[in-house]
Amino acid sequence: MxxxxxxxxxxxxxxxxxxxxNASDLDVSEAATELINKVRERGSEALLEQSARFDGVAPSSVRLDPGTAKTALNTLDPQLRHAIEIGIDRVRLASALQVPESKSVEVAPGAVITQRFVPVSRAGVYVPGGKAVYPSSVVMNVVAAQAAGVSSIALASPPQPDFEAQIHPTILATAALLDIDELYQMGGAGAVGALAYGVVDIGLDPVSVITGPGNRYVASAKRLVKGQVGIDSEAGPTEIVVIADSxxxxxxxxxxxxxxxxxxxxxxxxxxxxxxxxxxxxxxxxxxxxxxxxxxxxxxxxxxxxxxxxxxxxxxxxxxxxxxxxxxxxxxxxxxxxxxxxxxxxxxxxxxxxxxxxxxxxxxxxxSNHVLPTGGRATFQSGLSALTFLRPQQIVHYSHDALKEISEPLGIFARAENLPAHAEAVEARFLTEED
The missing domain is CATH 3.40.50.1980 (Nitrogenase molybdenum iron protein domain)
Structure with a gap:
């Protein structure tokens, strides 16, 4: 109080x-670095060793046959399936609102700038294991990526001792509902490293963006691979604040x-x-x-x-x-x-x-999406959305006359910065006309 x-x-x-x-209580960057480096050096062998060490079980293979997910879907409790489908439908509707339309502006006659939003080619989704099973995390991450137009999605989740050293069947069933068939039985910092750098011996190609919650090792690993790939945020322990009056x-x-x-x-x-x-x-x-x-x-x-x-x-x-x-x-x-x-x-x-x-x-x-920034990062980060998987890209198109209009001031600008070749690249287009 x-x-x-x-x-x-x-x-x-x-x-x-x-x-x-205390932020220092969550810092495990040294351990996460070691786990990632072992995966980069030894591939699936290291991932299997880490599963045995941290998950208490090692699967027969890291990559899972997608048919296993379809089997899990066939045995999913019908009421739970209905609940998951409601979530998929609602998150898909809300995520669609987050995709901006392409827009163009004519900054001068014949000079047009178009802004469009282009999805990354490939995304990695991490779904935690541990204290509970989280099909909702599959929905939140995958639906946002699909709404953005991502064409290739790899899903990673730790193998479970209670389910024959495989990903939890509810996670698999949800992946099947969303037509995700690239599935990896791996967890923790090593899984993040595998998604970021790829693992040749299991056919895992590197992704462009990694999203999804996890423990402090996962959060630390995401921080370490940021720059190699994009990440959503360094999600830590969950937080709730309630403002209430009488x-x-x-x-x-x-x-x-x-x-x-x-x-x-x-x-x-x-x-x-x-x-x-x-x-x-x-x-x-x-x-x-x-x-x-x-x-x-x-x-x-x-x-x-x-x-x-x-x-x-x-x-x-x-x-x-x-x-x-x-x-x-x-x-x-x-x-x-x-x-x-x-x-x-x-x-x-x-x-x-x-x-x-x-x-x-x-x-x-x-x-709404439940993958959200923690640890005070909401001051500068947003929650997971379709925008997480999109890159704004500008397309520039000038007509000959539009370029000629800015040729002289551009030349002044370039030479003021002691970059005369920039000016000459523009002026070269008008030399014949001057002759």
Whole structure:
């Protein structure tokens, strides 16, 4: 409980007291570098060794026959299949909105600049294993890439000891629903390295962009290969911030905080409220719900960690300031005139407005994408979208007369920069006319 009532929040001094993870606890770059280098040197042999070491099982091969995914789809629970299909349809509709149209502008008569958006040729999607199974991550990543027009998608996910050393069947079934047939049974930093640099002996060609959440080794590996490939973001432990006033339901706030705390012991759950009584009620409800939930130990550790807190401030405006400083992955607004409050938020991965819009909806079926920046990166990064897989590209077309119009000022510009050949390349086009 942080009682910041009466505290001036109009400078940045309060930011040192914000609840945050210690970044050094997440830094495993040295270990990730070693794992990536081993994959680059020894290919699938290293990947299989890493599976045995980290996943507790080594598959018979890294690359999986796509027929296995079709078999998994045939045995998928019909109700779960229906739920996944709803998610696919809604995310596909929302992702289509993110693809910009090509536009042209005539900057002068006969001088046209066209801007178009071109998809990368190939993308790698990482789907984590570990504490849970995440078919929703398959949907979010693959659908966004497909909406952008990516023609080649490789999916990597760790082999599972409980499923004959193969990728989890629900992940495979979801991949089959999306017509993904290039599948690799590999996880962690080594898998990221394999996608970035390719593995010749299993026919894995390098990708241009790698997306998808993962543990701190995956996040560190994505940072290390950035520049070799594009990445979506360095996704760390999940985060939720709730801004609430006296009209909010304490039990709903508590339920939403616990919903994200169950992901990971390092998950961040923060309430920022203007009401001390609400803060006290939420504290009790969080304790009750955390003890009763399936992943009680995990949730309680996250809620007790230094990254989680209840912060009491004087006004909603101050709550907005604190939230923007945190720049959370997920932000819920449970206040009067919540849409107006949302309009004042600058830094958040995704914003969920009103008591009937929980983060859980965004995790699965709302239609928004749940792959979002964490660790305060929402100040400069956006969530995964079709734009992640698109590159803006300009096409320049000048007529002869349009070029002649700028020939003289261009020459002045070029010679001012001591690059006369630039000017001469333009002037050469008009020498015959001058003669």
């Amino acid at each position: 942080l009682d910041w009532r009466g505290r001036a929040l109009d400078d940045r001094s309060f930011e040192t007291d914000l609840p945050r993870l 009209g909010a339901s304490a039990d709903i706030v508590a339920a939403d905080l616990v919903s994200q705390a169950e992901h990971d012991e390092l998950a961040q759950a923060v309430l920022i409220t203007t009401d001390w009584d609400l803060a006290q009620r939420v504290l009790g409800d969080v304790e009750r719900r955390a003890k009763a939930t399936l992943h009680s130990e995990r949730a309680q550790m996250a809620l007790a960690g230094q990254q989680s807190a209840i912060i009491v401030v004087d006004t909603v405006a101050q709550a907005v300031v604190v939230s923007d400083a945190l720049a959370p992955e997920h932000l819920e607004i449970l206040t009067e005139k919540a849409l107006d409050v949302a309009s004042r938020i600058r830094h958040a991965g995704a914003i969920f407005v009103g008591s009937d819009t929980p983060v859980s909806a965004g995790d699965y079926l709302a239609g």
